[in-house]
Amino acid sequence: MGDERNEMLTVDFDRLCIGPGRSVLDVGCGAGRHAFEAYRRGADVVAFDHDATELEGVAAMFAGMAEEGDASAEATTTTKVGDALDLPFPDDSFDVVIASEVLEHIVEDEKAMWELARVVKPGGSVAVTVPRWLPERICWALSDAYHEVEGGHVRIYRASELTDRLRAAGLRPLGTDYAHALHAPYWWLKCAVGVDREDHPLTKAYHRMLVWDMLRAPWLTHTAERLLDPLIGKSVVVYLDKPEGAVA
Template sequence: MDMGCGAGRHAFELYRRGANVVAFDLDAEELAGVEKMFGAMRLEGEVPAGASAETVQGNALDLPFPDDHFDKIIASEVLEHIPDDMSAMAELLRVLKPGGQLAVTVPSWLPERVCWALSEDYHTAPGGHVRIYTRAELEAKLKATGFRVDGHHHAHGLHAPYWWIKCAVGVDNNDNPLAKAYHQILVWDIMKRPLATRLAERVMNPLIGKSVVVYFTKPAQPAKAAAKETVDAV
């Protein structure tokens, strides 16, 4: 599942790689566009045999799936939008199979703090970010939910300066020459992936990576159950 899939970037790549994908989001308009793209990918022959994809609308606090349903879940840039984030985390744990993996990305603390300082509109818009996570807080909350922490890395170092520019000139000011020029660079980088920018981002990621990516596993046996079995055995 791509939980909070938005425009579907991660769902499309998973589908392209042969996964059985559920693109889940609250926004029906976004999901309509994702569904159209799934269809276009099938028509263009971009999808391996046996792969499947569907869209499902719903609320992250009440996922419409049975327990232990998914092998893997991606929750990319979504938890920072949810006031009751720990309830959403509990739902992710519930629908993930024992031994299943969860990948979570949220905005990194320092780049996000700069954005909040530069622009009130950036974080007060309806549906915007309601908190700034430290990695320690994110890991602690998901550990308290029942997940095991497996590792982390930072990503999108080239994107942080773009958002600082946007916040400085106005997040809705799409005509600013500097913001437009930087956006063109980012699009070029995404499409062409030249070696120079790949190396530059590798250096920038640990310092100003716009996102932190943390990996988790749902234990095959919940910690409380394991502890109870140990006590019973003694």
């Protein structure tokens, strides 16, 4: 089960030192995969998103995890509906802030970056992930429907650009990583055959392989993905902290 969860995560939780006594904000949490892992590790978690319906599912999962004993009894969870451009939290509130696959949807992304920097504590950690430039550029070239949808992707970042803009918001970059290389060809296939075509045999076969990989976490595909991540990883991850003495 642990390997399966790790296959689904974009952020390296060991690198963020997430555990008991740490407060974690998952901005744009979506279905909650990162929030759930933070809760499993004993952190006090706030799952934040603009989609109230999505958060209902996250809250139900939190409750189920608590009932099954899949999280520390001391850890706490909260779900909160809101706007990433105006986070409803005081300055310097969280030890760790995660924003995974969020900024590419936001027109005023620099304002959102300043909000991430504002709510993390001095000395605290931030992890930001977005689609990587090359895999994303191929998707855009293959299909307008991939990104020209309501709430879709409004820009493609280069890692250096994303890092520079987060630095300008007051955060200190610590390193960059890449993830989900095996997912990039899947999205290229979907874009090539039609993003709404769920019945195409190529995409169905590839999707079955991805599910098998997540459930089984075999050595072969795990090793292949780690080797391919620097080349075609679907997501780029930037790790940062907020310098001590920084003013929110």
